[in-house]
Amino acid sequence: MNKPYPIIGLEVHVQLKTKTKAFCRCENKYGGIPNSRVCPVCMGMPGMLPVLNESVLNDAIVAGLAFGSQIASITKFDRKNYSYPDLPKGYQISQYDKPICSGGFIEIEDDNGTLKHINITRIHIEEDAGKLIHLEDGTNNSYVDYNRCGAPLLETVSEPDIRSSDEAVKYLKSLKEIFEYIEISDCNMEEGSLRCDANISMMIPLSDGTEINTPISEVKNINSFSNVKKAIEYEIIRQVEEYHKTKEVNNGKNKITRGFDDSKGITVFQRSKEGESDYRYFPEPDLPHLEITEELINKSKLRLPELPQNKRNRLENQYGITQYDATTLSADKKLSDYFEKCCKYTTNYKKVANFILTDICSILNTENISIIDFSVSAEDIAQLVNLLSDGTISSWIAKSVFEKMRLTNKNPLSIVEEESLLQLNNDDELDTIVIKVLSENQKSVEDYKNGKDNALKYLMGQVMKQSKGKANPVKTTEMLIERLK
Ligand SMILES: [Zn+2]
Secondary structure, three states, rough: OOOOEEEEEEEEEEEEEOOOOOOOOOOOOOOOOOOOOOOOOOOOOOOOOOOOHHHHHHHHHHHHOOOEEOOEEEEEOOOEOOOOOOOOOOOEEEEEOOOOOOOOOEEEEEEOOEEEEEEEEEEEEEOOEEEEEEOOOOOOOOOEOOOOOEEEEEEHHHEEOOHHHHHHHHHHHHHHHHHHHHHOOOOOOOOOOEEEEEEEEEEEEEEOOOOOOOOOOEEHHHHHHHHHHHHHHHHHHHHHHHHHHHOOOOHHHHHHHHEEEOOEEEEEEEEEEOOOHHHOOOOOOOOEEOOOOOHHHHHHOEEEEOHHHHHHHHHHHHHHHOOHHHHHHHOHHHHHHHHHHHHOOOOHHHHHHHHHHHHHHHHHHHHHOOOOOOOOOOHHHHHHHHHHHHOOOOOOHHHHHHHHHHHOOOOOHHHHHHHOOOOOOHHHHHHHHHHHHHOOOHHHHHHOOOOOOHHHHHHHHHHHHHHOOOHHHHHHHHHHHHOOO
């Protein structure tokens, strides 16, 4: 009998980085003094009229094009009604039956490494709600900040095509990459500009060869990739156990909403899910239907950059770097742009890729910064790689030159010249050091002769030490072996 498997669909909210909010002129920005970025429109005062921000519409069309969606010829807005303290209007402006984009897909590798499409049902425009702040100062007071009210969101709804927690994470990473490439959102999960709801149910095979589907859980507002993975894995186990206890199956009406408890790594029951009828969707009377012209779509096509998948293939072919390096570089648009800038000043493409992905990325990770905040220019990195490749400096020296470049902003060649760090290639000078090291380390010489290969590494280290890191490592090894014969 087959094993139970999950059926997963994701709903992802991405906050757009437009200058102003979706339907008013308030500044659209994260944080700030609570309730300092509000106006009668986004506060839902009686008689106020929303006006659609043109940039929001344009961004939504670009997103649709990037995912291969159909752009609607007519689109409209609807009110989604519910009552919650962070929603002063008592309804959210969203899109119900005529979303701006339908269809499209994201390509991922499934768990067996085969390419697979995760289909997109729709992408629609909606506005964000405010934020509740619960003080933990013993007073139990709660406050509400409406700065985020009316911020523009795009909600991307996938078909239930995802079959594992790993596939879900790959889908999310890919989606985030594409949103970053088209530069319409920061996709900053910590600041909530990318949030994910996961709809999960299980297919459980029965002994008679049929299978049943468990009730769907919608796990709301998961704020990191690792939590998406944890929430799904928790639900997979919970739902199978629950089925064996209750025998309850999905009847189309028994969907529930759960939250993810980050500290315990579990999902917790919140409420039985509202059906669409609970939201009493109706057309937003204050916003007109919109006709999307071919002309507008063609204009948006001009904004489409090279997308991640295409860039990955191009980097691999154009620069002859490995598929792995091309994938890692292109996962961050700005990092791959930096790589290509370096390549203007060198033909050592593989070495540049390697230097960026190891030495530079390790600094970016430690300092928690992006490549755009990295102080060394692409031209200087290319020069350093060239000095290393043509044997002017050793890899040992390259590391210390790189550190000095970061501290002083000088270019590598001037650092090498000022501190006379040129690689030592002169046979006579090298030989003198080798002879000295061998005579001072008789024990290691014996060890080497008795077959201990580590002794050679030790002797090599001693030569490096005496030459202050300047000895040419290839030559030194050859000379050591020759002398040890
Ligand atoms: Zn406003």
